[in-house]
Amino acid sequence: MTYHAGRHFLQIPGPTNVPDRVLRAMDMPTMDHRGPEFQAMAKRVLTGIRTIFQTENPVIIYPASGTGAWEAALVNTLSPGDLVLMYETGHFASLWKKLAEKLGLKTEFIAGDWRHGADSAAIGERLKKDAGHEIKAVCVVHNETSTGCVSQIGEVRKAIDAAGHPALLMVDTISSLGSLDYRHDAWGVDVTVGGSQKGLMLPPGLSFNAISNKAIEASKTASLARSYWAWDEMLAMNDKGFFPFTPATNLLYGLDAAIEMLHEEGLANVFARHQRHGAATRAAVEAWGLEVLCAEPAHHSGSLTAVLMPGETGADALRKTILERFDMSLGAGLSKLADKIFRIGHLGDFNDLTLIGTLGGVEMGLEASGVPHQKGGVDAAMAVLVSATAKEARQAAE
Numbered sequence: 001m002t003y004h005a006g007r008h009f010l011q012i013p014g015p016t017n018v019p020d021r022v023l024r025a026m027d028m029p030t031m032d033h034r035g036p037e038f039q040a041m042a043k044r045v046l047t048g049i050r051t052i053f054q055t056e057n058p059v060i061i062y063p064a065s066g067t068g069a070w071e072a073a074l075v076n077t078l079s080p081g082d083l084v085l086m087y088e089t090g091h092f093a094s095l096w097k098k099l100a101e102k103l104g105l106k107t108e109f110i111a112g113d114w115r116h117g118a119d120s121a122a123i124g125e126r127l128k129k130d131a132g133h134e135i136k137a138v139c140v141v142h143n144e145t146s147t148g149c150v151s152q153i154g155e156v157r158k159a160i161d162a163a164g165h166p167a168l169l170m171v172d173t174i175s176s177l178g179s180l181d182y183r184h185d186a187w188g189v190d191v192t193v194g195g196s197q198k199g200l201m202l203p204p205g206l207s208f209n210a211i212s213n214k215a216i217e218a219s220k221t222a223s224l225a226r227s228y229w230a231w232d233e234m235l236a237m238n239d240k241g242f243f244p245f246t247p248a249t250n251l252l253y254g255l256d257a258a259i260e261m262l263h264e265e266g267l268a269n270v271f272a273r274h275q276r277h278g279a280a281t282r283a284a285v286e287a288w289g290l291e292v293l294c295a296e297p298a299h300h301s302g303s304l305t306a307v308l309m310p311g312e313t314g315a316d317a318l319r320k321t322i323l324e325r326f327d328m329s330l331g332a333g334l335s336k337l338a339d340k341i342f343r344i345g346h347l348g349d350f351n352d353l354t355l356i357g358t359l360g361g362v363e364m365g366l367e368a369s370g371v372p373h374q375k376g377g378v379d380a381a382m383a384v385l386v387s388a389t390a391k392e393a394r395q396a397a398e
């Protein structure tokens with residue numbers, strides 16, 4: 001190992017940089033998870049996490065990566081052979097579909113081009129044709145981390161209602177929770193899946209199911225096999241501030257701090273910050289003469305930007321140069337986008353100057369790798385940030 005002076009720039013779209021305050025909150029001896037001290041913190045976290053999902057209903061917290069919470073959403077609400085309608089936004093939607101099939105569910109994909117969010121009209125059309133209500137759930141990824149495209153969940157809800165269809169709505173917010181506006185209750189979502197290591201600024205290891213009353217009702221008759229993921233025991237224990245098995249104690253202390261930090265900044269400000277960084281990043285990409293993968297401006301993500309590679313150099317060679325020369329990690333293209341794109345993560349504990357450092361690393365990397373581009377991306381991003389800051393200052397003064 002060689003020492004690299006200064007902070008590593010971890011600009012993949014998750015896991016993200018963990019702020020010192022969260023690290024300090026977790027830096028403590030392991031404790032009795034059946035004792036009163038833990039119980040007081042757990043009660044606070046189990047209430048606090050609801051505000052992040054914008055729900056008044058319970059949120060289940062698993063010691064697991066996001067994939068575990070994907071599985072939990074399905075096994076708690078569905079029965080073998082149930083048909084699930086999923087939308088192909090990209091790599092993560094495809095993985096969720098594969099997982100559903102391994103569980104013994106039937107799946108149907110609405111095909112997508114990996115450059116747009118979900119088309120709610122197409123979902124509505126398909127549901128209207130399902131007069132017998134064979135489809136039991138609709139699954140959509142809110143922020144498709146492999147493409148940087150956001151799906152309009154409120155619109156999907158409206159399409160389901162307009163079709164008069166009773167299917168459950170399940171949404172993956174693993175890379176948008178705590179960075180993009182997301183409203184579990186207002187958008188009528190039945191199960192929201194989240195993870196700790198992206199917008200929540202924590203290390204990997206926690207994942208979530210926010211659940212509606214309708215989802216809880218469905219769980220009472222659903223017959224897919226489940227034990228570790230079962231909601232009923234978890235809900236009963238959580239009521240008292242405890243868990244049915246050993247929780248990830250120290251990560252929960254980190255989550256307690258992260259929730260506090262998100263509220264100190266204010267959720268509206270957190271969302272505005274991510275939107276600003278998305279806009280500034282896209283301005284840089286445009287100035288470089290490169291193309292943003294997400295083809296629909298209304299679907300552009302505030303938490304990451306995927307950039308198509310021009311010319312002969314592969315995206316992985318560019319990322320390698322940037323890692324070796326500037327100690328910055330960027331996200332790779334996944335499955336069919338491998339080597340064709342690179343992804344800039346701008347979510348979590350991240351500010352205007354970290355963005356400028358990040359974009360500076362990309363611009364120098366393009367130059368060092370001989371990738372055809374124009375100069376001035378960082379300048380374009382700075383112009384967006386300065387004008388946004390001036391606008392916010394004027395609004396605050398009014």
Ligand SMILES: *Cc1c(COP(=O)(O)O)cnc(C)c1O
Nearest residue numbers: 065066067092143145174175195
């Ligand atoms: C990261 C991610 C996942 C996978 O989560 P793991 O914690 O790696 O299991 C799933 N969906 C989306 C949208 C993601 O960004």
